[in-house]
Amino acid sequence: MKFQFNKTELQRISKQLKARYSALPTLKNKESALRAEIKRHKDILRYTRIDLAKALDGMSSLKALFTEFPEDLVGIEKVSLTLQKIAGVKIPVFQDVEFNVKPYSYFDAPSWFLDGVDVIKEVTRLKIKVSIEEKRIKILEYARKKTTQKVNLYEKVQIPEFEEAIIKIKRFLGDVENLDRASQKIVKKRKAAVL
Numbered sequence: 001m002k003f004q005f006n007k008t009e010l011q012r013i014s015k016q017l018k019a020r021y022s023a024l025p026t027l028k029n030k031e032s033a034l035r036a037e038i039k040r041h042k043d044i045l046r047y048t049r050i051d052l053a054k055a056l057d058g059m060s061s062l063k064a065l066f067t068e069f070p071e072d073l074v075g076i077e078k079v080s081l082t083l084q085k086i087a088g089v090k091i092p093v094f095q096d097v098e099f100n101v102k103p104y105s106y107f108d109a110p111s112w113f114l115d116g117v118d119v120i121k122e123v124t125r126l127k128i129k130v131s132i133e134e135k136r137i138k139i140l141e142y143a144r145k146k147t148t149q150k151v152n153l154y155e156k157v158q159i160p161e162f163e164e165a166i167i168k169i170k171r172f173l174g175d176v177e178n179l180d181r182a183s184q185k186i187v188k189k190r191k192a193a194v195l
Contacts, residue, residue, distance in 0.1 A: 001161045005172040013169070017162040020154045027151045033087040034144035038137060045133040052126040059119050073113075074120045075100045079128060089143040094132045097125050 003009050080095035099121050104113065 001165055003165050003169065005169055007173065010166065010169045010173070013162050013165050017159065017166065020159050020162065024151065024154050024159075027147055027154065030087045031144060031147045031151055034089070034140055034147060037086050038140045038144060041133060041137050041140065045130065045137060048126060048129050048133055052123070052130055055119070055123050055126055059123060070102075070104075073102050073104065074117055074124070075102075076124065076128075081132070086140065087143070089140060091136045091139050092132055093136075094129050097128055099124070 003013060076097060077100040078098040080097070081092045082095055083090045084093045085091075101117055
């Protein structure tokens with residue numbers, strides 16, 4: 001860290017140090033809040049994956065029937081998301097998914113098609129939820145990582161550097177003041193000796 005040895009620089013560095021000290025508790029709280037949210041969302045993701053696995057297992061008994069099922073019968077029309085702020089970080093929140101089911105003849109199609117459409121919708125909805133939950137966790141982990149880096153930067157680098165700089169500047173200014181006093185005493189003694 002580069003700095004000058006004067007009172008203005010001392011004030012500037014003291015102000016920076018004070019700002020770091022006041023920001024540190026907030027950053028630590030943000031970090032712990034993000035850790036808690038990540039843990040919570042990982043639990044949500046785990047349960048959503050379990051639900052998806054159950055839905056896929058239920059579908060596996062119908063696998064042979066799904067060979068007759070037209071691939072383009074059920075499509076995604078719209079996925080509704082909102083944004084939520086957690087510890088100052090915006091993350092997507094799954095609201096709903098709208099499907100587009102192409103018309104088909106209820107009389108010509110097999111009777112299980114109606115149930116098949118519901119199964120496809122549920123599996124697709126769960127896959128979307130899993131995908132969004134993974135994205136939420138990724139965003140939160142990135143924010144936590146950045147916050148942890150900032151906490152470490154403040155605690156282990158900047159605050160010690162600023163404290164050391166303040167000590168050095170104070171010592172320098174104290175030495176300069178002592179030298180000024182000593183030179184004034186010498187000048188006084190010389191003047192007194194001359195008179």
